[in-house]
Amino acid sequence: MTMRLIDNDPDGIRICWVEGESLVTIVVPRDKLTEAKQLPDMPERGVYYLLDEDHGVLSRVYAGQTTQGLARLEAHKAKKEFWNKAVMFLDSDINIDRDVLDVLEAKTIDFVRRNGSYETDNTYLPSPHVNPYKEQRVEELHKSILFRMKVLGYDLNRLESIVHVSEGFHTKKNGIAATGKYDKETGRFTVFAGSDVDLGHGIIKNLRAIAAREHLFKGRTGKAKLDRDITFASPSTAAVFVLGGSQNGWTEWVDDQGKTLDEVYRNKEHMNE
Template identity: 30%
Template sequence: MTIGRTISIYLPDANPQGIKICDFFDSIVKAVSIPRAKLDDASQNPELTQPGVYFLIGEKDEVGKPSVYVGESEVLLTRLNKHNKEKDFWNQAICFVSEKNNLNKAHIKYLENHACNEAKKVNKCTLENSNNPTQSSLTNQDRDFVLRIFEDLKIIIATLGYPIFEQTKRNKKNIYYYKGKDAEGEGEYTEEGFIVNKGSKSNVDEAPSIHSSIKSLRENLVEKGILREENGLYIFQEDFTFSSPSTAACVLLGGSTNGWRVWKDKHGKTLDKIIRKRN
């Protein structure tokens, strides 16, 4: 049984687009989310005088991955002001501290390193860190303390709209298949969208009627190395999540099609019949 959690989000100026202060009822982890344009307004926030880790977040790229820089500082506001002068890409900062103010330099260095490693593993953002941060040496007790903080950090940052540490929940029993022209793919419909599995094949040639947005998406997937041409077909080099079954199918086909009707399970039942018309 899944146990629920409650997150409190406080809006200091009652503006949902402004500064947000987030915490759990049952945790010492606190987050301060700051739009870059509101950095001056955040200067009076006491949490930003503490040690902590922070994430600078920029726009999503052509395939939907935000740019993210992970850092740590013993005085968060000082470091944010420095980045405000020196880094252009970001428009949002999310800082994490302890309500007990009991994080030290070794803790936050370990958190910084662990966050970078996890972000690379999950691969849902583009890291702006030029070098991987050094991992500090901790006792087993301190390491476990830091990792518990990271687990709560993951939930809060995803709740704020950046699920960069969330592994997509997969159910290998519900695999759907697509065949069209030379294209051949398999994938899964999830809460995040439709995932096309690594190794799926997409047509290189495109239909004259292909929608401009699909054409652009295919070009970007090739540019990012997610699609690679092999023996006259594009091959997916990694699992990739599309916003909808139809977008996924159109990319594989290189033309227009209804993904709800062309993705089918091993028994030939369409995604439309299984998901949308099951009742």
């Protein structure tokens, strides 16, 4: 995949192509929308995602279709406050006709609703007629979109990561009790619903994943309980979220035998080398 960085900014607007494919991918930070709309010769038909993301960790996702290209994001900027980044997959109307677009949007929305541990604003699932002669084209486009999202660092298939996790771990410190699971394949750690969270430490305010904590916690101050599972990029980030302060998740999380996460995974890996 070839990537062009606008203004040489890796956190700014990015345009991506895959060799042999006409589909163009455009990553647009919310605050760069005006500049993005000035890009020349951009296709106007395709699907897109609105993301609330922090270093690849997705908290909320919305999927939709557009026949207006980047201009479609203007309405979402005015009406939807949650997103900080948009990823659009655009092509010409010759390569994506109306029937393909409608079915591709439905497939995109269905995948987001079924496969993510993140929240989604997609409450309605369209049911367009599927032309059997165009099914393969839709499948190819959707497969390419998922591949590109993963390469960009936005893995939409978070449910798969949570299912294939190891045995449970827990932490008890300063009256805080929490449980979770570690995913060896992704390096992420999921804190389970019902876990205690110390709200008294200012450091948690820096975690965008809990910016809307009123939707995640039972309680508002002091010690609160998590309403639902939430996945973090690392065991240490999860430990900081739960305990506050500066934490080493590899030693804070222990299993039922009292072994730390470090002993179970890192030492085991060293022994097998």
